[in-house]
Amino acid sequence: MTSEKPVIAALQRQAKAMVPIWLMRQAGRYLPEYRAVRARAGSFLELCFTPELAVEVTLQPIRRFPLDAAIIFSDILVIPHALGQPVSFEEGRGPVLEPIRSVTAVRNLSVERLATTLSPVATAIAAVRRELPPAVALFGFAGAPWTVASYMVEGGGGSDFAIAKAWAYREPESFSQLIELLVDATSAYLLQQVEAGAEILQIFDSWAGVLSPSALERWCLQPTAEIVRRVKAKHPEVPIVVFPRGIGASYARYAAECGCDGLSLDTAVAPEWAAAALQPSMTMQGNLDPLVLVAGGDAMRAEATRILERLGAGPFVFNLGHGIVPQTPPEHVAALCELVHDWRRG
Ligand code: CP3
Numbered sequence: 001m002t003s004e005k006p007v008i009a010a011l012q013r014q015a016k017a018m019v020p021i022w023l024m025r026q027a028g029r030y031l032p033e034y035r036a037v038r039a040r041a042g043s044f045l046e047l048c049f050t051p052e053l054a055v056e057v058t059l060q061p062i063r064r065f066p067l068d069a070a071i072i073f074s075d076i077l078v079i080p081h082a083l084g085q086p087v088s089f090e091e092g093r094g095p096v097l098e099p100i101r102s103v104t105a106v107r108n109l110s111v112e113r114l115a116t117t118l119s120p121v122a123t124a125i126a127a128v129r130r131e132l133p134p135a136v137a138l139f140g141f142a143g144a145p146w147t148v149a150s151y152m153v154e155g156g157g158g159s160d161f162a163i164a165k166a167w168a169y170r171e172p173e174s175f176s177q178l179i180e181l182l183v184d185a186t187s188a189y190l191l192q193q194v195e196a197g198a199e200i201l202q203i204f205d206s207w208a209g210v211l212s213p214s215a216l217e218r219w220c221l222q223p224t225a226e227i228v229r230r231v232k233a234k235h236p237e238v239p240i241v242v243f244p245r246g247i248g249a250s251y252a253r254y255a256a257e258c259g260c261d262g263l264s265l266d267t268a269v270a271p272e273w274a275a276a277a278l279q280p281s282m283t284m285q286g287n288l289d290p291l292v293l294v295a296g297g298d299a300m301r302a303e304a305t306r307i308l309e310r311l312g313a314g315p316f317v318f319n320l321g322h323g324i325v326p327q328t329p330p331e332h333v334a335a336l337c338e339l340v341h342d343w344r345r346g
Helices: 006-011 032-041 044-049 051-064 078-083 103-107 119-131 145-154 162-170 172-196 213-234 248-257 271-277 290-295 297-311 330-342
Strands: 069-071 087-090 094-097 137-143 200-205 240-244 262-264 283-288 316-320
Touching: 006 200, 006 316, 032 044, 032 051, 044 051, 044 078, 044 087, 044 119, 051 069, 051 119, 051 330, 078 087, 078 145, 078 172, 094 145, 103 172, 119 137, 119 172, 137 145, 137 172, 145 162, 145 172, 145 200, 145 213, 162 172, 162 213, 172 200, 172 213, 200 213, 213 240, 213 248, 240 248, 240 283, 248 262, 248 271, 271 283, 271 297, 283 290, 283 297, 290 297, 290 330, 297 316, 297 330
Parallel strands: 069 137, 137 200, 200 240, 240 262, 262 283, 283 316
Antiparallel strands: 087 094
């Protein structure tokens, strides 16, 4: 059956006349209306776990721009929080976690309260579905186990991953206990989102690109493929997009082995390579540099058109190669939506 929603149709490999678009981190600090709600919410987690506020910020970019998908407002680090690891988001510092660095610490985490702690996200998803225009699809999401584990072990972002990598390379048996816990938690959480009304899922592996190819296979590709299998076993109809950022030629292994429906391409992937090597078997998403969106104007038109010319003929969802940055002028987002929607498969 052909979906009325262009993003879902693209993930079912139906190429419609128009290329659909949404943007990673489309709800966020570049929007003044987000900053106003964020200030009212107090803490960032309060914003994520207050359905009324999460619904409001999810819908803000949809009201402003003709985007073809919404993504539920939350964060990949709600999982460690729900497992019992203290997480906070500090102004100018990003996320701060009490680090997990031993099997004993892993054993103190528990999936028992996961569904209850994360139920406000499910409530927000159901409410967003009621408010979205009929052609706009709703994404649920989670982080992939390696990316989430790296924040859990390092205690935050902005590191060189030396501690997480040392654990993974030195003691793979014990590190795999953390990864397996995250496979369980993430699969359950994604299923909870689908049952609440999420129509598409995206799995963010933002730090996949820092590992060697064999470690990538073990800590990123296999656990992500297992999550995809578990979700598809219950909900085969829900398309899943995977974003293994920074992995270069290893995107081909994801296309062959991950079992997902779409791959989101980071900024460094050559679209002509992706069109030849990946798009015959997978829907592509991506891959405009978020800093090109900051620049806007002719530079943005030229780069976006290059991507459309190389990937637009096949199943494709226009997006960025990473999340929107806070200094992005909102009017550039409007111009990009117009450009993408005006482009036609020739
Ligand atoms: O609009 C959307 O895309 C939905 C919301 C969303 C957020 N985070 C909101 C957020 C999504 C999909 C994410 C994913 C996420 N979170 C990733 C994967 C994608 C990527 O960017 O690589 C990662 C690695 C995180 C972890 C995280 N959350 C970091 C490193 C930070 C601090 C850096 C920053 O951008 O501030 C966050 C905080 C965060 N998550 C903010 C938002 C809007 C900003 C916090 C604030 O408003 O105070």
